[in-house]
Amino acid sequence: DAGVIQSPRHEVTEMGQEVTLRCKPISGHNSLFWYRQTMMRGLELLIYFNNNVPIDDSGMPEDRFSAKMPNASFSTLKIQPSEPRDSAVYFCASSLPEGSREAFFGQGTRLTVV
Amino acid sequence: GENVEQHPSTLSVQEGDSAVIKCTYSDSASNYFPWYKQELGKGPQLIIDIRSNVGEKKDQRIAVTLNKTAKHFSLHITETQPEDSAVYFCAASSNTGGFKTIFGAGTRLFVKA
Numbered sequence: 001d002a003g004v005i006q007s008p009r010h011e012v013t014e015m016g017q018e019v020t021l022r023c024k025p026i027s028g029h030n031s032l033f034w035y036r037q038t039m040m041r042g043l044e045l046l047i048y049f050n051n052n053v054p055i056d057d058s059g060m061p062e063d064r065f066s067a068k069m070p071n072a073s074f075s076t077l078k079i080q081p082s083e084p085r086d087s088a089v090y091f092c093a094s095s096l097p098e099g100s101r102e103a104f105f106g107q108g109t110r111l112t113v114v
Numbered sequence: 115g116e117n118v119e120q121h122p123s124t125l126s127v128q129e130g131d132s133a134v135i136k137c138t139y140s141d142s143a144s145n146y147f148p149w150y151k152q153e154l155g156k157g158p159q160l161i162i163d164i165r166s167n168v169g170e171k172k173d174q175r176i177a178v179t180l181n182k183t184a185k186h187f188s189l190h191i192t193e194t195q196p197e198d199s200a201v202y203f204c205a206a207s208s209n210t211g212g213f214k215t216i217f218g219a220g221t222r223l224f225v226k227a
Binding site: 004033035042043045048055056091093095101102103104105106107108 | 146148150155156157158159160163203207214215216217218219220
């Protein structure tokens with residue numbers, strides 16, 4: 001398996017534009033997590049899904065952020081409209097809820113909003 | 115809400131010395147405690163984990179201890195090497211509400227040759 005795949009790796013956008021980050025979890029994993037990493041706040045859990053259903057979105061900072069998981073192999077995190085303070089590295093991770101429970105992280109998307 | 119605190123934020127050791135990173139958690143339902151290592155430009159990667167029914171676990175130069183009563187857990191790296199330099203995260207997870215994992219703020223470890 002290629003691991004968790006995120007795209008794009010880097011995104012530079014202007015303030016006010018819509019940004020969509022994409023994630024393909026590891027096949028067979030049924031838990032998916034979106035994290036945001038900044039120097040100031042570390043790794044913050046934004047939202048997580050279990051069997052494609054959002055379980056806890058309390059970490060989503062504002063209504064400008066939304067996430068979907070239309071099927072077991074794809075998830076998106078959307079920011080609309082984007083702001084400079086959204087600049088961060090966004091990670092997607094997937095895991096099995098039973099067994100090892102190890103979360104496998106993607107390479108991340110570095111978002112810069114100017 | 116759930117919280118994981120991690121100390122220190124930065125740790126510098128001489129090659130060959132030991133490094134210890136400590137974490138505390140607030141959610142008494144937490145029963146799985148992984149440790150991740152993050153190298154520059156990469157996502158965090160699991161290096162060792164421990165479950166609530168075990169007090170200690172060792173894997174070569176890395177060991178973790180867990181004190182459920184005090185809600186403390188620690189990472190010990192012995193005989194440190196320059197390639198151990200990275201950011202280390204502790205985390206706590208419970209199996210309520212779908213296995214939510216909360217991370218500590220991270221410890222930047224420098225191993226000086």
